[in-house]
Amino acid sequence: MSRVTIKEIARRCGVSQGAVSYALNNQPGVSEATRARVLRVAAELEWVPNRAARQLSAARSETFGLVLARTAQTLIEEPYFMGFVGGVEAVLAEHSYALALQVVADLDEELATYRKWAAERRVDGVLVVDLRVGDPRIPVLRKLGLPAVLVGDPALADGMPCVWTDSTAAMNAALDHVASLGHRVIARVAGPPEFGDVWIRDQAFDVAVRRLGLSAVTHHTDYSASRGAGATRDALAGAARPTAIVYDNDLMAVAGLAVVQALGLRVPADVTLVAWDDSTLCRITHPTLTALSHNVVGYGAEVTRRLLDLLTGAPAQSHLYSTPLLIIRDSSGPPPRCRGRVGSAPARRRVSERSG
Template identity: 45%
Template sequence: MTRPTINDVARAAGVSKGAVSFAFNNRPGIAPETRDRILEVARSMGWTPSSRARALSVSRSLALGLVIARPPETLRSDPFFPSFIAGVESVLAESGYALLLQIVPEDDAGHASYRRLAEQGRVDGVLLTDLHVDDTRPALLAEVGLPAVIVGPDLGEAFWPAVGVDDGPGITAVVEHLVELGHTRIAHVGGPGAMVHGRSRRTAWAAALEAAGLEPGPFVEADFSAEAGAGATMHLLDLAEPPTAVVYANDLMAMAGLAVAVARGVDVPGRLSIAGYDDTELAAHLQPPLTTVTTDVTGWGRAAATRLLDLVEQRRSPDVRLDPPRLVVRGSTGPAPAPAPGAPST
C-alpha cells in the first residue's frame, strides 16, 4: 500500500500543501477550525510529516540539548535525571523533537559543548540544570544565540526563563518537623556550595534553626553521591557530641547515611533521626522508611520541555505552575532521645 503524502492530505482537506505544513508546525496564518480539520484528515489517513523534511522546512535541527557536568559515577546513581528526562521525552515524543544528551567534565562546565552545539546547529535550544552560583552559561547561550530554559528556582536571570520550584520551604518543613519532635542538635549533609540548590538547601536549614532559636548543628559539604553521604555520616557519628538528627540534601546521601548508622548499631530513629530530599521510589521501602521531601521531578521535565519548545517555536507560553515541595513523614524520624544520665541538658 502506498504511503499517503502531504499532497494527499491537502487534497482531502481541501487546502494547499502550505496550509498542511502550517497546521503541523503550529504556525499562525490559518483558522483554528481549518487547522483542526487538517489534523483530523491526516490522522484518518495515517500521515505524519517526515522529521527530516520538517527540519529542512523550518531550518531547524528538531532537537533539544541537555549538557550535564557531573562525574559519571555520581550521575549513574542519581535518580533525579532519569525522572527528569522521562518528563522531557514525554513531551518531545509528541512534538517530533529528539533529546541530545552530553556528559562533560565538571571543570568544563559545558562551555565548549554549548559552543559546538550552537556552531554546528545540532540543537535548537538547551535545558540548563545544576545551575552554579554566578553561573556564566546563561550569558554564553545568549551570546551564541541558543535559546535556553533554566531548570531550578527563578533567580531573576535576565537572559532565559526558569522552570522549577524553590526548594527552601521543603528543607524548612523538615527542620520544623524535627524541632517539634524535640531535636535541638540537627546536622546537615549538603550538596556542593558552588551549586545553587546546594547553597539554597543549606541556607534554608540554617535559617529554620535560627527561627527556632537554635544554633546551627554540624554541617558537612558533600557531592550528592552515596559515597559522600556515607562518609559524612561516619564523620558526624564520630563527633564528641553527635547530632540527634541529620537533614540530607538528597535521598541518595540519606539512604547511605541510614545504612551506615544501622551498620554501626545506631537505632534509627531511636537515637538518630534521618531525613532526605527528593522522595525517590526506594525511599518508602527502606527499613525504616525514609522521611523526605517530595517533588514532581517528572513534571519539571514536562514543564521545562514545553517551555523550551514554546521558546524555540516562538509561541506564547502560559505561566508554569508546579506543585511546591511537600514533607512526607515516615519511620526514619522520631522523638529526640532522652539525655544520658548525668549528661548536661541542652
C-alpha cells in the same frame, strides 16, 4: 512499503501539491472543504510528515539539548535525573521532538558543547541544570543566542527564564519538624557547595538553625552514595553527636541509613533521618524515610513545556513549579532524651505516612 508523498495525496484529492501543503500545515489558501478532504485522504493513507523536509523548511532541528556535568557513576546511582529526563522525554514525544543528552566531565566541556550545538544548529534550545552562583553559562548562552530555560531559583538565573522549586520553604519545613520532635543537635549532609540550589539551602538552613536555637553543622559532598555515607560517619563520630540528620538527596540518605545501622544505632530511636526528593528508595527502606517530596517527573515536563513556549514567542519569565512537601515516615522520632515526652503528631508536620 514506500512512503506516502504529498504528490500522491494531491493526485487522489484532485488538487495541487501546494493546496495539500497548505491543508496539512493548517495555513490559509484553501477552502475548508478542500482542507477536510486532504486531511481525510492523508489519514486513510497513513501519511506522516517527512522529518528532514520539515527541519529544512522550518530551519529547526526539532531537538532540545541537555548537558549533565556529573560523573557517570553518580548518574547511574541517583534517581533524580532518571525521573527528570523521563518528564522531559514525555513532553518531547508529544511534539515529535528529540532529546540530545550529553554527559561531560566539567563546566568547560559543557560550554564547549553549547558552542558546538549552536554552530551546527544541532538543537533548537537547551535545558540548563545545576545552576551556579554567578553561573558562567548564562552569558555564553546569551551571546550564542541559544534559547534556554534554566532549572533553578530566579536568584541564580540573572533574568533568564527559569523553573524552580522553593527550597527555602522546604528547608524550613524539615527543620521545624525535627525541632518540634525535640532535636537540638542537627547535621546536614549537603550537595556540592558550588551548586546554586545547595547555596540557597545552605542559607535557609543557617537561618532556620538560628531561629530555632539549634546546634548544627553541614557536611558538603558530591551527592554520591559513597560521599553521603562518609559524611554520615564523620557526623556521628563528632564530639556532639547529632540526633537528627537532613540529607540533600535520597541516595545519600539511604547510604546514611546503612551507616547508622552498621554503627549499632537505631532509626529513629537514636537518630532521625530526613531525605530530599523522595524517590521510591525512601519508601522501600526499613525503616521508611521521612522526605521532602516533589514530583520530579512533572518538574522535567514543566521545564520542557516552558522551553517549547519560549520558541513560540512566549515572554521570558520565572515560574515556581512547587514547594516540596514534607512526608512523615518511620525514620522520624524524638531524640532519646525526649522519648515519651513528645506527642506523636506535632503541629508542624505537613503530611503523615507512617507504615504499620
